[in-house]
Each structure stands twice: as C-alpha cells, then as structure tokens.
Amino acid sequence: MLSEQVNCCKNKQDLLRAKLGTVPLIFDGGMGSQLNLKGLRPGEITDECNLLHPDWVSDIQASYLEAGASCILTNTLGSNRFHLADSKFTLREIIEAAIQNGRDAIDREDTRCRRQGIDKSCFLFYDIGSLGQLMEPSGSLSFEAAYEAFKEQILILRDQVDAILIETVSDLYEMKAAVLAAKENSDLPIFSSMTFGESGKTLMGATPTAMVTFLEGIGVDCLGINCSLGPKEMEPIVEEILSVARIPVIVQPNAGLPVFSGNETIYNVTVETFCEYIYKFVKAGVSVVGGCCGTTPEYIRGIAQLLQNEKLVRRLNPPRTCISSGSVSVTLGEQVTVCGERLNPTGRKLLRQALLEKNYDVLLLEASSQEQRGAHVLDVNVGVPGIDEPAVMAKVVRSLQEVIRIPLQIDSSNPEALERACRIYNGKPLINSVNGKREVMEAVFPIVKKYGGVVLGLTLDESGIPPLAEDRLTIARRIVETAEAYGIDRSDVIIDCLVLTASAQQKEVAETLKALTLVKRELRVHTVLGCSNVSFGLPNRPLINKTFLAMAIYAGLDLAIINPLDEELMATIDAAEVLLYKDVDSVLYIDRHASDQVDSSAHLCSSPKDKPISAPNDLSIRALVEAGMKQQVVGATREALKQRAALDIINQEIIPGLDAVGKAYESGKLFLPQLIMSAETTKIAFATLRENIPTDEEQQVKGPIVIATVEGDIHDIGKNIVRVILESYGFLVIDLGKDVPAQAIVDAYQTYQPRLIGLSALMTTTIPFMEKTIAALHEIGADCKIMVGGAVLSLDIAKSIQADFYAKDAMGAVEIAKSVIPD
Numbered sequence: 145m146l147s148e149q150v151n152c153c154k155n156k157q158d159l160l161r162a163k164l165g166t167v168p169l170i171f172d173g174g175m176g177s178q179l180n181l182k183g184l185r186p187g188e189i190t191d192e193c194n195l196l197h198p199d200w201v202s203d204i205q206a207s208y209l210e211a212g213a214s215c216i217l218t219n220t221l222g223s224n225r226f227h228l229a230d231s232k233f234t235l236r237e238i239i240e241a242a243i244q245n246g247r248d249a250i251d252r253e254d255t256r257c258r259r260q261g262i263d264k265s266c267f268l269f270y271d272i273g274s275l276g277q278l279m280e281p282s283g284s285l286s287f288e289a290a291y292e293a294f295k296e297q298i299l300i301l302r303d304q305v306d307a308i309l310i311e312t313v314s315d316l317y318e319m320k321a322a323v324l325a326a327k328e329n330s331d332l333p334i335f336s337s338m339t340f341g342e343s344g345k346t347l348m349g350a351t352p353t354a355m356v357t358f359l360e361g362i363g364v365d366c367l368g369i370n371c372s373l374g375p376k377e378m379e380p381i382v383e384e385i386l387s388v389a390r391i392p393v394i395v396q397p398n399a400g401l402p403v404f405s406g407n408e409t410i411y412n413v414t415v416e417t418f419c420e421y422i423y424k425f426v427k428a429g430v431s432v433v434g435g436c437c438g439t440t441p442e443y444i445r446g447i448a449q450l451l452q453n454e455k456l457v458r459r460l461n462p463p464r465t466c467i468s469s470g471s472v473s474v475t476l477g478e479q480v481t482v483c484g485e486r487l488n489p490t491g492r493k494l495l496r497q498a499l500l501e502k503n504y505d506v507l508l509l510e511a512s513s514q515e516q517r518g519a520h521v522l523d524v525n526v527g528v529p530g531i532d533e534p535a536v537m538a539k540v541v542r543s544l545q546e547v548i549r550i551p552l553q554i555d556s557s558n559p560e561a562l563e564r565a566c567r568i569y570n571g572k573p574l575i576n577s578v579n580g581k582r583e584v585m586e587a588v589f590p591i592v593k594k595y596g597g598v599v600l601g602l603t604l605d606e607s608g609i610p611p612l613a614e615d616r617l618t619i620a621r622r623i624v625e626t627a628e629a630y631g632i633d634r635s636d637v638i639i640d641c642l643v644l645t646a647s648a649q650q651k652e653v654a655e656t657l658k659a660l661t662l663v664k665r666e667l668r669v670h671t672v673l674g675c676s677n678v679s680f681g682l683p684n685r686p687l688i689n690k691t692f693l694a695m696a697i698y699a700g701l702d703l704a705i706i707n708p709l710d711e712e713l714m715a716t717i718d719a720a721e722v723l724l725y726k727d728v729d730s731v732l733y734i735d736r737h738a739s740d741q742v743d744s745s746a747h748l749c750s751s752p753k754d755k756p757i758s759a760p761n762d763l764s765i766r767a768l769v770e771a772g773m774k775q776q777v778v779g780a781t782r783e784a785l786k787q788r789a790a791l792d793i794i795n796q797e798i799i800p801g802l803d804a805v806g807k808a809y810e811s812g813k814l815f816l817p818q819l820i821m822s823a824e825t826t827k828i829a830f831a832t833l834r835e836n837i838p839t840d841e842e843q844q845v846k847g848p849i850v851i852a853t854v855e856g857d858i859h860d861i862g863k864n865i866v867r868v869i870l871e872s873y874g875f876l877v878i879d880l881g882k883d884v885p886a887q888a889i890v891d892a893y894q895t896y897q898p899r900l901i902g903l904s905a906l907m908t909t910t911i912p913f914m915e916k917t918i919a920a921l922h923e924i925g926a927d928c929k930i931m932v933g934g935a936v937l938s939l940d941i942a943k944s945i946q947a948d949f950y951a952k953d954a955m956g957a958v959e960i961a962k963s964v965i966p967d
Contacts, residue, residue: 164365172217172434191219192232211448216266224293269305272309281542312339314339316355319338337369361597370396431456470571471549474520476703479726480721481702511544520551521551522548551574553574562591569595575599599636599637602640616641621666664700672704689706763776823871849877849901850878852901854884866933870957870961886916903931904933937950938950
C-alpha cells in the first residue's frame with residue numbers, strides 16, 4: 145500500500161512539474177480565518193486542529209478545491225519544534241494528521257469531479273512557514289539549528305505529498321536553510337514565497353531582485369510573494385520580480401489590509417477587486433496564484449472563473465550574471481563591478497598575522513573600509529599555511545556577514561573550504577575558482593551547482609597559463625562547456641584570462657587583453673581580472689595599474705579585482721563609464737567628481753591615498769556603533785575610558801551614533817539587521833561603561849517599560865526586536881514573553897509601575913485579547929501609556945481598541961518611549 149502511495153506521489157510530482165509554467169495553477173486561500181468560522185477559539189493552536197478537528201480542516205480544503213483551486217496546502221504553517229514546543233501532540237502526529245486531512249479533501253474532490261465528468265488534477269503541498277526565530281547575527285538561531293528544524297519536518301512528510309511550499313519567510317538566510325533541508329532530504333518540487341513590506345523589501349532588507357537571484361540560483365521550481373500586503377500594495381514588487389525572474393512566479397496577496405470592526409478583523413478588498421488584480425498579474429506573466437490572509441473560497445472561485453480559459457504569458461527575461469548577499473544583489477555587465485582585493489593575505493604581513501592569531505577584528509575593519517569606499521563585492525581569502533582553512537573560512541564569512549551588506553567572493557583552492565563557506569553564506573556567492581584541470585572542475589562544479597553560485601574560471605590547465613590568447617580561449621570554452629554539463633548556466637561562469645606581470649612577461653599582457661575580448665565575443669560570458677598583478681616589479685605601480693585598468697575596461701572587463709581604497713583606480717572606472725556611454729549623461733561621474741580639486745603642481749603619477757589596515761582601536765566608538773561591530777567595541781571603549789569620562793562617551797559617541805543609525809533605518813538606507821547589530825553593539829558598550837561610571841554620576845534609569853505579546857499569540861519576533869532597540873537607548877525593559885493573559889499584564893503593572901506598556905500581536909484573531917488587556921488596565925486606573933504594534937495592527941485599529949500609541953516598527957517604539965519617558 146505504501147509503495148503504491150509513493151508511486152502515486154511520484155506521478156503527481158511529474159505531472160505538477162509538467163503543468164508548472166504551462167497552465168495557470170490556483171492555490172487555496174486563508175486557513176486561520178476559516179477555522180475561526182468553524183469554531184476555533186482565539187488562542188487555540190491552528191495546527192492542533194489537524195487532530196482535534198480533522199473534519200474542519202478537510203472541509204475547508206475541500207471547499208477551496210470545489211471553488212476551483214488545483215493546489216491545497218496542509219494545515220502546517222506553524223508545525224515546527226519552536227511553535228509547537230508546548231503542544232500536547234508530537235510533531236509527527238500533527239504533520240501526519242495534516243497530510244491525511246489534505247488527502248481526504250483531494251479524494252472528495254476527485255470523487256466529485258468523476259461524478260460530474262470533470263477532468264481535474266489536484267495537488268497536495270506541504271506548507272512550511274517561518275520558524276518564528278531571528279537568525280544569527282540579528283538573533284540567536286544558528287543556520288545549523290534552523291536547518292535541523294526544517295529537516296525534521298521533511299523527514300516526516302517526504303513521499304506523502306506532491307510538493308512543498310515554503311512561505312511567509314522574511315529572511316533569505318532562513319529560506320536558504322529551509323530550501324537546503326528540502327533539497328537534501330527529498331526530491332519534491334519546491335515553491336518558495338517570501339513576505340515583503342510596503343517599503344518593497346523584506347523585514348531583513350532583501351530586495352525582490354536579491355530574492356530572485358538567490359532562489360533561482362539554489363534551484364527552486366517556483367518563487368514569489370505572499371502575505372503582509374494586499375494586491376495593490378504588492379503590484380510594484382510583483383513587477384520587479386517579473387522583470388528579472390526566469391522561472392515561474394507565485395503571488396498570493398492578502399484580501400487587502402486589516403480593519404478592526406467590533407470584535408472581528410475584516411479586510412478591505414472585495415472579491416471583485418482582488419480578482420481584477422490577480423488577472424492583471426497573470427496577464428503580466430505570473431504563473432501561480434492564490435490567496436492569503438482574509439481570502440475565502442469566494443475569492444478563489446472568482447480567480448478560477450476569470451482564469452478558466454486563460455493562457456499563460458511567456459516571459460523572455462535574458463539570463464543575468466548575478467550574485468547577492470542576504471539583502472543586496474549585484475548584476476555584472478551593468479557597470480564595471482569592483483571586487484575589493486584587500487582581504488587576501490598574499491603579500492600582506494599584517495593580515496597574515498591576524499589570521500594566524502585569530503584576530504578577525506582586523507579583517508572586519510578592512511572589509512568595512514572597502515565597502516565604504518565603493519566596493520561592490522569583497523574577495524575573502526584566508527589561505528595561510530598552518531591554519532585550518534575550512535574552519536577559518538567559515539568563521540570569517542560568518543563574521544563578515546555581521547557587519548557588511550555587499551556580496552562576498554569566496555576565494556580558495558581548497559574544495560572543503562569552499563563547501564563550508566558556501567553552505568553558511570547568506571545569498572548567492574561568487575566562488576573563486578576553477579580552472580581547466582579536470583580534477584579541479586570535478587571537485588568544484590558540484591559545489592557551485594548545489595549552492596547556486598557564480599564561479600570564476602581561470603584560463604590555465606596542466607600546462608600552465610598559455611602565452612597566446614587563442615589558447616586561453618580554448619581553456620575558457622572547456623570550462624564553460626563542462627559547467628553546462630553539470631547543469632550550470634554559462635551566465636553563472638565568469639572567465640579570468642589572467643594578468644601576468646609586465647616586468648617579466650610583457651608580451652603576454654597584451655595577450656590577456658586580446659583573450660578577454662575573444663572570450664566576450666565567442667563565449668558570451670562575463671570577464672574578471674586581478675588588475676594589480678600587472679605592475680609587480682615596476683616603479684610607479686599606480687600609473688601602470690590605472691592605465692591597464694582603462695585598457696581592460698575598453699577590451700570588455702566586467703569585474704575588476706582591485707584596491708577600492710586607491711582613489712585613482714576608482715576614478716578611472718568612473719571616467720571609463722562616461723566614455724563608454726554606460727554612465728548616461730555623466731550623472732554618476734558629476735556626482736562623484738564635481739568637487740574634485742586639480743592640483744596643477746602635483747605630479748601626474750603621484751601615489752593614491754591608500755590607507756593601511758586600521759588597528760581595532762583606531763575607529764571611534766560612534767563609528768563602531770554605526771557599523772555594528774560588537775567584537776571591537778569593548779576594546780575601543782576601554783581605550784576611550786583612559787582619556788574621557790564614561791558619561792561623555794555615552795552622550796557624545798554612543799547616543800549620536802545610535803541616532804544616526806535610527807535615522808538611516810527610518811529613511812530606508814539601512815535595514816533591520818544593521819539596526820539590531822548597532823543596538824547590540826551599544827548594549828555591549830554600555831555594559832563596559834557601567835563598570836566605570838561613579839555612583840554619583842550614574843544616569844537615572846529610564847523606565848521601566850513592560851512589553852508582552854498578548855494572550856493567544858505565540859509570535860514574538862517583533863516584540864524581541866523592540867526590546868533590543870529600547871534597551872540600546874538605555875531604557876529598562878521588562879519582557880513578559882508571549883501568550884501573556886491580560887491579568888498577568890495587570891499584575892506586572894502593579895508590581896513594576898511602568899510608565900509605558902507595549903503590547904504586540906501578529907495574528908488578527910488575537911486583537912480582541914489586546915483590546916481586553918487595554919480595557920483591564922483602564923479598569924484598574926493604570927497611570928501609564930499603552931502602545932501597540934504588530935503586523936496586523938494599524939493606527940486606526942490602535943485608536944479603536946483605546947491604545948495611546950501605534951508603533952509601526954522598533955524605531956517608532958523608541959520615539960514613543962522618548963516622548964513618554966524623556967531624559
């Protein structure tokens with residue numbers, strides 16, 4: 145019986161893959177709101193309904209199928225070890241019951257369709273949601289722990305469903321853990337859908353293009369957006385996704401934005417308006433549609449009727465050579481991309497010594513300086529004799545991801561080091577490198593394919609570097625064709641024609657430029673060069689470097705591995721972009737160089753301003769706070785205390801630095817990970833300073849503030865973020881946790897006498913508990929202000945439930961706290 149079920153699932157998987165991208169696929173709509181109509185009480189766990197009320201679940205799923213859905217989701221959005229830690233049922237019991245409920249619903253629909261002579265295929269997707277924890281470095285959940293939590297689900301569900309949908313995720317790093325768990329422990333089709341805010345970015349700051357870059361690279365079958373926004377608010381995000389994605393796209397909006405009316409939450413988009421937007425999305429190129437919060441079978445019925453005879457629009461986006469971090473994507477070919485070369489110990493004694501001594505602060509400061517000076521990508525090489533290169537590479541990559549936003553180039557000749565780093569890298573990595581040797585390609589290409597990276601191919605083989613351009617082209621062709629045999633598109637291969645030194649191999653320098661042009665023309669791939677190699681052994685190296693760089697750009701160079709602290713090299717790129725008509729109307733050039741002063745007495749070949757690596761204490765505490773450098777701030781604070789009073793450091797360095805980060809966050813220049821890292825850095829600095837503040841100088845404690853997630857709601861990511869940010873501003877915060885009854889909050893008020901109480905809710909069904917809590921506080925005459933926040937809240941809802949303030953985000957909560965509890 146089991147083997148028959150497995151074979152059936154295999155056939156359904158093949159059928160699903162055949163349909164995907166050829167005919168519209170329609171998913172179901174909201175589950176939680178439908179369970180509420182069935183009788184689910186606020187505070188009850190929806191996933192437990194799979195066992196307590198299986199008929200409710202299968203009835204809802206069957207109603208969506210009857211309305212026209214072809215794909216239904218298991219009721220398992222929160223079925224993981226974190227959300228169900230206190231459940232009376234095991235994870236296996238809940239998941240297996242959920243799958244059985246879904247199968248029952250599909251069996252009912254199959255029976256109905258046979259009776260009515262309807263030809264219809266129905267698919268059961270296992271629904272995986274966010275773990276509800278912040279990933280490192282913003283939170284405490286490690287990548288490995290997240291992977292294991294997702295793997296635990298996959299091992300239960302595999303061979304029992306037709307596909308997997310990973311949805312409502314706001315962190316690309318968490319999405320990577322989920323996708324890898326699914327790919328490594330099953331062969332099911334994988335759909336991935338992320339949640340974006342009105343800013344057009346995820347909670348952790350990822351752009352739609354960064355999402356597409358990563359998910360296409362790692363090999364999901366379908367990608368897109370769901371939840372959080374209504375269809376109107378999603379429209380610009382969907383447009384951006386469709387402009388770059390080459391695989392099928394899924395869109396599942398909410399039924400608008402929530403409005404609290406009486407004791408229930410309603411949504412403000414009608415069935416007709418919702419369906420009009422869905423139809424528009426399909427005509428623009430979306431392949432898979434459905435509904436999220438607030439949608440009902442009527443919404444799905446409306447979609448199905450509109451799309452009944454509709455054909456999909458074929459999108460013909462060209463392949464792009466893209467890499468990404470967890471938030472930023474870089475596309476080669478749009479401009480000359482700069483890869484910072486200064487995290488490579490070759491020829492750099494200080495960096496080599498830092499790696500041997502595990503003094504990674506030096507690397508972080510160097511990385512930050514390169515990012516600030518305009519690098520788009522950073523090369524990371526830790527190849528020093530005597531170290532455990534795989535372990536050190538993984539450690540350095542983790543550390544760099546804490547302080548910089550731009551992508552990394554993982555540079556090693558050690559396949560294990562490449563594997564370790566690629567696995568924990570947040571985004572689509574640039575992998576350096578392979579060459580024309582068969583054994584090297586066999587070792588590296590599987591890593592590139594598995595983690596969806598872009599790989600550098602060096603034009604050398606067993607015979608070394610060929611002197612002639614045509615022979616380098618031959619090796620480049622072998623690399624590209626072998627990559628394609630591994631399933632790696634040629635757009636994910638960048639060819640390095642290798643720069644030789646003009647002092648020793650002068651003739652071959654011109655051959656490098658010729659080879660570069662040939663590779664661009666014949667193989668249609670992007671190119672890279674490590675430009676500074678050309679000048680070794682010659683005087684006035686900067687002149688040679690910038691001249692060669694200009695020649696290489698004209699020959700077709702896309703990625704320049706250079707020193708971004710060299711102002712003349714960076715200016716050469718700016719000028720070349722103007723002359724090659726890439727910087728249209730010289731906009732960027734004028735912006736960067738309008739104020740340049742030309743010193744006619746200066747020699748043409750003067751050395752560039754190239755600052756050496758800074759010692760960790762050379763940066764101000766304010767700069768460390770703004771950069772979020774937790775590891776460096778303790779030493780810098782102790783050094784500052786030798787010269788200045790603790791309160792001066794707080795008022796002149798820490799608070800201004802944190803305010804600057806807050807303003808950048810509010811303006812969209814920085815995102816949540818940077819805000820949290822700066823807040824954590826501030827807390828560490830405060831802890832160091834408190835040890836040195838005389839009792840009579842110690843600042844008065846600001847607060848206390850009591851915060852809690854209200855009864856019935858087990859989500860506390862937002863609340864935890866608010867706590868961290870408030871604490872970084874010096875407020876005393878008492879966190880009561882999640883699923884907190886109204887009486888417990890009343891008791892906390894009477895115990896701590898806070899001047900401000902913050903209440904959080906993520907679920908629409910728990911807004912009545914928030915209103916109940918506020919009423920209970922008013923009933924006892926609580927002399928404090930109450931602020932509320934959460935994804936389902938709005939200013940109108942806050943007013944309707946008698947809250948004093950609505951905090952849109954963590955910085956909003958800080959401003960409210962400042963107004964209620966001034967310094």
